Amino acid sequence: MSDIETLQPGSGRIPARHYLPTEPGTYLWGRLPSEADVAVLKVSPGEEVTIDTVSHEGILEDQGRDPLGFFGSHGVDPANVLSDAIAIARSGVRDTANDGPHVVTGPIVVDGAQPGDLLTMTVVETTPRVGYGVISNRHGRGALSGEFPLGAGNISVFADVATAVDGTLVGRLPLTEGAERSIRFPLAPFLGIMGVATKGERLHSVPPGAHGGNIDINLLQAGASLHLPVRVPGALAYLGDPHFAQGDGEVALTAMEASLRATVRFELTTAAEATERFGELAGPVAETQDFLVPTGMDTDLDEAVRACVRHAIAILGARWGMAEHLAYAYLSAATDFNISQVVDLVTGVHARIRKSDFSGVSR
Structure with a gap:
């Protein structure tokens, strides 16, 4: 198994002055925050927050809603299973018939944000919290729905993390079930969900939209930014759906999903300046160097x-x-x-x- 340090809540290096764990009262499971939700943190424009995000993989019903049992069956030591993931799995706060799978941390008020302004969330740093992840094909979805999964049940493929010769981290998958030979692919961590709250009821966590949400753009790695028009006072920003790696398309349904410690900077641009830079924004705009x-x-x-x-x-x-x-x-x-x-x-x-x-x- 990987020798990556397991970052339990509050342990290890926390880069930003503000720290946001995913714990009771700071997250939604399967829904996105709306204007009626109470903020769990308030920041000024330009401030950074370190957030311990939690992946939904390993905590869902088809995985037993038992991270200790699920990951233990793949050889993960109990000490390397995240305590916040265990607590969320046991929480019972998700309506399994109507809610999405994602754990969404927030919302965060950005002081002074008003509808029409532009909120920019810049990913300053991402650090894997565990040395493993999961890639799933389920719900009759995916690019080859009807062809996969090959059997009757859902498929959750376990992938661990290794260190390459050059010191970089790679994901590792066997060529066949139980095989010793494996393929390796580079890790490129990012947050699949980055968004702002909307008016009305809480939205389902799966479909993305003009509010951002589950956009799954793999360019949003450390150093990249996401620009979003503010829709409610304070913006009420949120994050989640951490990935270790994803190919464009995410064809099986999920990519290599696993929990990240992410540090994000929140900045505001006035409505007038935003229009000069981007025109009338029809949806999220990402930006890299x-x-x-x-x-x-x-x-x-x-x-x-x-x-x-x-x-x-x-x-x-x-x-x-x-x-x-x-x-x-x-x-x-x-x-x-x-x-x-x-x-x-x-x-x-x-x-x-x-x-x-x-x-x-x-x-």
Whole structure:
């Protein structure tokens, strides 16, 4: 098994001044916060929070709702099973018939945030809390629904973490069940859920939307940011669905899901400045050092692509004054459109616009 230090709640290095554990009163299981929810933490713009996020894998009903038993069956020592995961599994706070699977930590009030402002959440740092994860195919979903799972039951594949020769962390899967030979793939941790609260009732945790939520964009690793229009006073931001790795598409239903300690910075941009930078935002926009990443979402993947293209054209016009027909041509020639995921009821597409292509270009 992996020699990664297990980060139980409150143990180990906590980088930010604010620390948010996932414990009774600080999370929802299967729902996203709404305007009526009471904030569990208040921060000023520019402040950072270290959050102990908890993966839903290992705590669900088809896994026995018993993390000690489930992970123990794969050789994990009880000391390396997270105590907060055990407590959540035993909590009974989820309506299994109507709620999603995700553990969502928050909401967090950002002081001064008003509807129309832009909230930016920047992932400063991510640290694995455990040395293992799970990849599942269940619920009759996934890209090959009807073909997989191959048997009658749901499939949860255990994957452990190893250290490569160069010191980087990799995920490890056997070639066949019980085989000693295994394949290795690089870890690239990120949070699948990043969002802001909405008006009305709490939304289901699975489908993403203009509020963000379960967008599953694997570019949102350490150093990347997500920009979201504020929808209710205080923003009421939340995070969850930690991943160790995910390929674009997330075709089986989940990727390598596992708990992370994530440090996130919260910043605000006024509505007027946000419009100059992004136009009228149609949905979440991610940003990395190299790329602007507009998104498109719809239950129909073709429509999600079209929405993403429209979103990208609008951003090119707002930020650099590019004519629509020329922006359309540029996107076709120079921009990759990637499938974020095809498994969350609402499919997602994101575009990678190279910021360097516009070096020296002003509005």
